[in-house]
Amino acid sequence: MIYILFLISTVVYGQSKSANNNCPCSISSEISNWKPQLAKGFDTKATADNFAHSLNGMYLSEDRDSLYQIKIIIDAKAYGTFVHFQHLSFSKAKLLSKQVTTCEQLPNVHDGGWINASIFSPVKAINKKFAASTFFLGESNFRINKTSSYRLYKCDKETKFGIFDLNKQRYYRKVHWEPEGSFTEISLVGFIQNDLKRYSKQQLAEMKNAVYARYNYAFKGNGKWYAHFNKKPGYRWNYFKDITPFITTLEKDNIEYITGFEGAEYYDNQKSNDFLDFWEKLRTMVPENDTDKLNDLIEFPFTIKGVEDGIPELKVSKQQFASVWPMLLEQENFGINGSNKPVSSLSKSVFNKADAFAAQMLHTKSNNIANLVFQKMNGLWKVSRAYADPDLYPKLQRMLTAKKVKPFTKKNQ
Known part of the structure; x- marks a missing residue:
């Protein structure tokens, strides 16, 4: 008897949570891979293109008693590319007007947790962000964490797009969304x-x-x-x-x-700090690995100092700079993260970040970032100096004092 009651309760619960499979594009035979052209970016005035070419937007799914809402925003300015991801779960029983979405309607989803005329509170909210450099699997999937990912899909019956939760087997339809008002x-x-x-x-x-x-x-x-x-x-x-x-x-x-x-x-x-303009220019040029373009932003002779006192400065000419610069960018820097845990990063990583020093007070005449020193000279900012750690300094010293500077390779690092 207990087993029968358990079986009945299990079936009822399963039915209450089952997805609405009568909606178009909710079975695998009706969909195909969606490969958005992310390079086109996000234009708030071009809604149709945003549906096809951008992940940015709101996605809705529902079962018998809950409505699920995911908001995805790609921020191309951040390190790599950050995707800001928010998942809200709403109870239909708590909807003020008892209004729910239907397969025939794709309502405009507004900020504030309300759909059309209904304002309601979420049951559960998961808010996080993750990096595009690790979240894309091919061009038609993206990863939420180490074990979970979503598939991007296009509806073959209609020109509509969505995401499919591979773990929960849940289809989310992409709906029109854009922030309203000012700023x-x-x-x-x-x-x-x-x-x-x-x-x-x-x-x-x-x-x-x-x-x-x-x-x-x-x-x-x-x-x-x-x-x-x-x-x-x-x-x-x-x-x-x-x-x-x-x-x-x-x-x-x-x-x-x-x-x-x-x-x-x-x-x-x-x-009024023009260093910000200089930094943005330098930040975009460094990843190109073209040292000739960088020459106008470097003060020559370029100086390299050791981290210990009494070590002589090394002078780098314009001709030597192309070999020295990549080695400086490969230097490892150590610090403490927000959880008081030691972290390390290569010097070049600072140039991948749109704002590597958000919490720092930037001075108007000189600044230090990673192992590099920046100075304003005759009204123009320049990279004037770099510090080399005890492992890197002797390698640079030997290379600069040699008769012929060899091109930089990882073997002679």
Whole structure:
């Protein structure tokens, strides 16, 4: 008897959680691989192209009693390329109007956890980000973690796109989504310091609060931002006291970044700091491995110093630089991460990051990043010096004092 009751309860639970397989493109025979052309980027004004060429957007799936919503945003400015990934689960029983999505309708999904006229709270939120350099498997799958991945699919019956959870066998349909209101870039692109130089302090403050307003945050009734957004018809403000489940990692990072940038002294110094422009130029040139192009940004003779006192400086000519530079970029740097664990990275990795020094105060005459020193000379920024660790320094010393400098290879590193 106990076994029969268990069997019945198992069947009922299985039915309650079963996916709606009557929707188009919910069986493997109806779909094919979707290979978006990510190089085309994301254009908020070109909705159709975004469906075909970008992963950016909202994806919906549902079973008998729950609706699942995934938001994916690719940030091409970050290290490698970060994808900001948010997964929300909503209970249909908690929908205020009992409204659910149907196979025939692909509603516009707005920020703030509401679909069309319905505002509802999530049951579960998973918020993370991962790197595109490791998350793509071929061109039609992307990885969430070491064991889970999604397949990108195209509906053969209709020109629609989606993602398929390989583990849970769940199909998510891509639906129209775009942030609404002002300063929507905070929800789409990871900021670097050069970006924030374009805004006033008032604009930065409004940009941060615009995120809260889009998620229907309950501003104080007599406060500045309540009055500000109350005048804007595009916001459904003053509903949630906690918008934490809705906010993405990208928006959280940008808000924290803006907050640090807003400090009076920090903001004023960085807004007028032309090192940021120099850094962006250098950052884009280094990965090309063309030292001839770099010559205009290097101070010659280029100086190499050891990390210990009393070691003589090494002078590098323009002719020698092409062999020395790759070796300096391969030097390993050590530090401590946010969990107080030791981490290491090669010097060249700093150039792969759009903003390698977000939390640092950048000086207006000289800066140190990784093992490199930057100085402003006669109104122009230059890479003036590098430090070599005890392992690298003698190799460079022998190479520079030799009659003929050999081209750099990993064998003679």
